[in-house]
């Protein structure tokens with residue numbers, strides 16, 4: 001176990017210290033009451049030896065019952081208070097993690113893996129909740145139980161008391177031994193269950209592929225394997241539990257027997273009253289639960305500790321791309337002038353940069369294509385413009401402003417990025433379209449849909465703009481998805497529009513119409529990344545990238561007349577089109 005992060009525990013508990021203190025106070029009351037009850041019972045029994053007075057006995061019994069009831073109520077209160085703090089910290093942490101995740105750049109989320117991030121935001125946070133709720137409560141309770149009960153027992157008969165609780169460390173050791181195994185088995189069972197649900201989810205999403213390739217039997221086998229693993233994990237856990245609990249009961253019964261055997265000797269010799277013996281029995285019984293629980297608590301501390309660190313590591317991760325602390329004020333829509341001055345972008349951990357010393361200028365209102373072989377850095381350029389990857393100061397300028405000096409919010413209002421695969425949220429089509437501007441009215445939404453040539457498709461949808469799309473909604477075709485993503489970006493009305501192969505699934509005539517409309521209506525600068533050189537031919541200018549470098553720049557005709565990458569790519573495209581036409 002690493003060093004106990006008391007600093008973190010304190011930090012999480014600080015906002016709730018009053019509640020925690022109240023909870024602890026309640027625990028003190030509970031433990032005082034639970035020590036006083038056996039002492040009262042002892043007095044009643046001893047008084048009975050001197051003669052039976054019904055009224056006195058009834059009065060004492062009523063008092064004991066009242067104390068027991070108060071104790072139950074206060075115990076409940078202490079649990080509600082301390083467990084409530086655990087739940088509150090859990091809710092706060094989840095919110096904090098979620099807010100923090102939204103600050104991270106997309107590349108980090110992709111490289112870390114959503115499974116890892118989700119596990120930290122859920123299971124680790126739950127372990128922290130158990131540490132701050134259950135573990136804190138039970139540790140305090142055990143400490144108080146021993147601190148108050150043991151002196152009371154020793155005052156009755158020290159040797160008998162020590163003999164009775166002498167076996168209790170054995171109980172602790174047993175729980176520690178089995179508890180560790182139980183936790184590992186619990187984790188294995190959870191993982192097996194997660195594996196099972198992952199497979200169901202994946203197979204349901206990929207059901208078409210399973211059918212096309214006739215892989216039902218393979219998938220059934222895979223499922224049977226995971227199902228078996230889950231069953232074995234669950235059985236293993238049940239076996240450990242059903243060994244541990246009888247063992248604990250056994251140790252506690254031996255303690256009791258020892259107490260009765262030795263105590264009856266003391267009774268016979270008159271060194272112990274019946275009341276003393278009964279009180280000792282009640283005390284010994286009372287210590288069983290806190291002792292056994294201490295073992296589980298130590299395990300909870302151990303896992304909670306690891307989880308605390310994992311959650312903290314996540315929360316301390318600084319996003320690579322952050323808003324400047326003193327951003328330039330930007331009050332109006334810009335003109336969409338863009339300039340790259342020696343732009344160089346390197347992905348974290350990459351051997352070589354994805355963009356190297358790229359320089360170019362775009363005048364407001366220009367339509368410029370970016371082309372180049374696969375992996376030459378086109379998408380990276382699009383990401384750099386929206387600062388989805390880190391850009392060095394002074395290398396990228398929009399309307400004369402260094403992009404790193406603009407707040408990320410302002411920058412992203414100036415640059416609308418349309419990716420090849422626009423993500424659709426499970427919501428109405430209208431809400432998906434107004435995602436970047438939730439207050440946009442229906443007229444604006446309709447205008448954007450018209451500009452992106454999506455209107456005709458929407459008329460064919462069951463509920464028009466109210467049609468549910470995304471995971472749980474209707475499936476849109478590739479072209480419809482792309483035009484939806486484009487309309488979403490148009491609605492934001494940014495002066496610089498970056499299309500990352502965003503019209504690849506749209507036919508050439510429609511794509512040309514869309515481009516004509518969107519550049520004409522609002523005076524936008526458009527940077528169009530494309531795999532199709534025929535689309536680039538219609539642009540004002542073409543930038544040609546190769547191996548992350550800008551190798552050519554000019555109009556389509558000009559570039560064709562020059563020996564170089566563009567002419568090579570063009571020849572290749574023509575050849576493959578001829579092949580397609582022939583075949």
Ligand SMILES: Nc1ncnc2c1ncn2[C@@H]1O[C@H](COP(=O)(O)OP(=O)(O)OP(=O)(O)O)[C@@H](O)[C@H]1O
Pocket residue numbers: 107347348350354372373374375376377378379380381
């Ligand atoms: N998140 C990332 N981390 C590390 N390297 C990356 C990352 N994304 C892209 N790269 C690398 O950077 C280089 C440029 O990639 P980029 O996606 O910009 O190329 P592209 O021209 O858009 O490719 P394509 O034509 O396939 O769309 C490639 O070598 C790619 O492997």
